[in-house]
Amino acid sequence: MKTLKAVVPRMLVFFILLMVITGLVYPLVVTGISKVFFNDKATGSIIEIDGKKYGSSLLAQEFTSDDYLWGRIMNLDTGTYQNEEGETLAYSWASNKTPAGEELESMIAERVEKIRRANPDREGEAIPVDLVTSSGSGLDPHISPAAAEYQIPRIAKARGITEDELRAVIDRYTDGKFLGIFGEKRVNVLEVNLALDGILK
Structure with missing residues (x-):
C-alpha cells in the first residue's frame, strides 16, 4: 500500500x-x-473608423440630443472608481428596484415625461416599454424597432431629413432574430447614430 x-x-x-x-x-x-x-x-466588438474608436457595439452609450436615437435607461456609475492614471472608470449593475416599489414607479414616470416632451408628435401614443425601463445589465446597446420608430419624427425634424431616409438607416442596423427563430428584432443605437453622423457607412 x-x-x-x-x-x-x-x-x-x-x-x-x-x-x-x-x-x-x-x-x-x-x-x-x-x-x-x-x-x-474577441477584441470587444469595438467600432473603429479611420483609426478612431467610437465604442463597442455591445455596450450602450447615452444620447440625449434631439437629433439622435435614444437608448434604454442606463444604470451607470462614473463617480466611484478611478484607475492608476486618474481616469474615471464606469461600471453598471442590474437594478434591484421592485416593481411594487415607489422608487421604480417614480423613475419610470420621470422617464415617461421626458420621452413625451421630446416627442410631441407622438402625443397620445403608447411609449414602447424599453424606452422607459432599463435592461438587466444597465448597458443594453439595443432597443426594439417599435422604440426606434417612435423617435423617427423627432430625429427627422432635427436633422432635416425625411422619415423614410431615417427608416432606411435604422433598418440597416436592425438585427433579426437569432437563426430566424430565437429572440426579437433589435436596433443598435450606437451604430444608427454613427451612421446618421456619416461616420459609419
Whole structure:
C-alpha cells in the first residue's frame, strides 16, 4: 500500500500540470482561435473608423440630443472608481428596484415625461416599454424597432431629413432574430447614430 509520502509528489505534479493546462494553455489557445476566426468579437466588438474608436457595439452609450436615437435607461456609475492614471472608470449593475416599489414607479414616470416632451408628435401614443425601463445589465446597446420608430419624427425634424431616409438607416442596423427563430428584432443605437453622423457607412 502506497504511503502518503509517496503519493504527495505525484499529486503536486498533477496539480501543477492541471494549473498550466487550464490556466495558461487553454486560455491562450481559445483566445488565439477567437482572434483568428472572430477577431472583431474577441477584441470587444469595438467600432473603429479611420483609426478612431467610437465604442463597442455591445455596450450602450447615452444620447440625449434631439437629433439622435435614444437608448434604454442606463444604470451607470462614473463617480466611484478611478484607475492608476486618474481616469474615471464606469461600471453598471442590474437594478434591484421592485416593481411594487415607489422608487421604480417614480423613475419610470420621470422617464415617461421626458420621452413625451421630446416627442410631441407622438402625443397620445403608447411609449414602447424599453424606452422607459432599463435592461438587466444597465448597458443594453439595443432597443426594439417599435422604440426606434417612435423617435423617427423627432430625429427627422432635427436633422432635416425625411422619415423614410431615417427608416432606411435604422433598418440597416436592425438585427433579426437569432437563426430566424430565437429572440426579437433589435436596433443598435450606437451604430444608427454613427451612421446618421456619416461616420459609419
